[in-house]
Amino acid sequence: MKMFRSLALFPLFIGLAVSAAQRPNVVIIYGDDVGFADIGINGSVMIPTPNIDQLALEGLNFTDGHCSAATCTPSRFSMLTGLLAFRHNARVLPPDAPLLIPTDKLTLPKLFKQAGYHTAVIGKWHLGIGTPGVQTDWNGDVKPGPLEIGFDYSFLLPSTNDRVPCVYLRNHRVVNHDPNDPIHVGKTLNDVQKPGSTQYPDGRTNRESMTVYQSTHGHNDSVINGIGRIGYMSGGKAALWDEQTISDVFVDEAHAYIKEHRKEPFFLYFASQDIHVPRYPHPRFQGATQLGHRGDAMVAFDWTVGQIMRALKKYDLEQNTIVIFSSDNGPVYDDGYADGTTVLCSQEESDRGHDASSVWRGGKYQIYEGGTRVPFIIRWPAKIKPGLSPAMVNQVDFMASFAHLLGVELPENEAIDSRNILPAFLGETKVGHQYMVEESFGLALRDRHWKYIEPVQPKWPQGRDPIEESLHDLNADPAEQVNFAPLHPEKAENMKAILNKLRTGTGARGTIQ
Structure with missing residues (x-):
């Protein structure tokens, strides 16, 4: 283990913690299935995203920024716990799944509460609600959920917009619940x-x-x-959401929250359902692009970002609010709905169409770079100078980095995969991690521009091809088409050994610093 600790890039930066009077508000705007090049500043030509582009121009835009996994639930789990998802067997959850995050674990909202913050989550949850082995009662207090892992307030899609129940949940109660039309959720019609x-x-x-x-x-x-x-x-007819107004409802909730808590430090995790399937944007956004519902939904998401920024400006919170914009995984086109996206983005039309992964291979569900390399923008006018950063950074590191910023000590057995890279997040250095794990149905390890992918046979979704062991040089071959392992066998073996140490060891904080 000592040999890996010696690879640390960042010493402990003493003195970076902010005082109580300087504590910034923190807003994480989390996209859903948003690819690296779904925003204009990262290369999108066919989808206008002026609000996100402005956020990037006023902040730090990372070209090698990552979520921890190529699917949604694992990335959200890792960001909120500082744990790589495979350690907890975190996978994409079914509609009736219990709460995935143990209530006794340190989480990002608990960290902020320790520092005196009010905390809230608004938007898509998809981390489970309820107790394992117990049928969740959607007609009473729906818990445990976000409040039990550190959030003071929550307004949610309990799972996702393509899963039941199709109702809003405010704290522990279904919004507009009618006791005469009780809600039942199950795996079968019976x-x-x-x-x-x-x-x-x-x-x-x-x-x-x-x-x-x-x-x-x-x-x-x-x-x-x-x-x-x-x-x-079944049931809950009066409580059903309107597909085309979800974005508006979430924006109103965010505005009300910011207004109510503008005089105290707050942490807001805003998780948009755009551009996740089923894509059915409000009529005012339909036709905004030539890419059908997916492109139009991305325009709607950009509008959402603009509304949140306007709320911060309205209440004079812009300068001392950290706004982070990112996504839970890379893009997906055909994901179960015939909404026109697949035809518009077919291989035959790709030359004139929109490639949401840019030069990177793959997207959602895939271990290749397009699965986890996502938009990653941090704006904090009071501290961060605008610019572009090549630093390799990851959302799993929010825990350790914010702990350092706020002067909160992380216990050794908590957030074991989260590493303090605050200098990179603040733009004080353009050097990020040397090593980083990427996760899909197997694991990959980045070593700067080198990437090792372990062999795996995906069990889901059906029809996925086996992944062969490979080594890639992302500088020479960003599309990951060439296996460099035969040319550099020692490099491949070394990275394989590090990955196996991490898998069985005490976490990335101690293994691949």
Whole structure:
């Protein structure tokens, strides 16, 4: 283990902690399936994103910024706990999953609370709610959830917009819940066919009920608002969300939260559902691009970012608020819904179309760079000079870096994969990590521009090809088409050994500093 500790790039920076009077507000704006080049400043030509581009021009834009995994739940888990997802077997969760994060673990909101912050989460959750082995009661207090892991306030899509239940959850209660129309959630239609509850069509046997567009890949269980979902639901008709106004509702919630807590330090985790399927943007955004619902939904997300920034400006919070913009994984086009995206972004039209991963290979679900290399912008006018940074950084490091900024000591057994790279986040150095793990259905290790991918047979989604062991030089081959292992066998073996040490060791904080 000592040999790996000797590779540390960052000594402990004493004296960087801010005083109580200087504590910045922190807003994380988290995109969903947003690729590196889905924003204009990173190369998008066909999707206008003026608000995100302005955020980048006023902040630090990282060209090698990463989420920890190529799928949503694992990345969210890692960002909020400082743990790589494979350590907790964190995978994409079904609709009825219990709370994934143990209530006794240190989390990012708990860290901020220790420093005197009010904390909130608004948006897509997808980290489970309820107790393992116990059926969650959606008609009473719905818990444990965000409040039990450190958030003072929550307003959520309990799972995702393609999964049931299709209702908003404020703290522990379903918004607009009608006790005379009780909500039931299950894996099969029989699980939810309860007397006295509104029954919704089964998309598998009643495909004509999917009136917005057709769907497959399991997105065809209960049909809510004309769109097929994953999982079955009954009841809750008065509480159903309106697909096309979710962004507006979340913006209103964020504005109200910022207004109410403008006189105290706050941490707001804002998790947008755009541009996750099912994509059905508000009519005012439809036709904003030539890329169908996916491109138009990205324009809607850009509008959301603009509204949050306007709220901060309105209450004179711009200068001393850290705003982080990023995504939970790379892009995906065909993800179960026939919304027109796949046709517009087909291989035959890629030369004139939009490539959300830029020069990087792959996207969501894939171990290649396009799966985790995502937009990564940090804006803090009071401390950060605008610019471009090549530093290799990762969302899993928010825990250790914010702990250092706020003067909170991390226990040795908490956030074991989170490393303090505050100087890189603040733009004080353009050197980030030497080593970093990327995760999909297997693991990969970055060593600066080198990347080692371990062999794996993906079990899900069905039809994924086996991943062969390989070594890539991202400087020479950013598309990861050439396996350099035969030319550099010692490098491949060394990186494999480091990855195995990390897997079985005490975490990235002690193994691959």
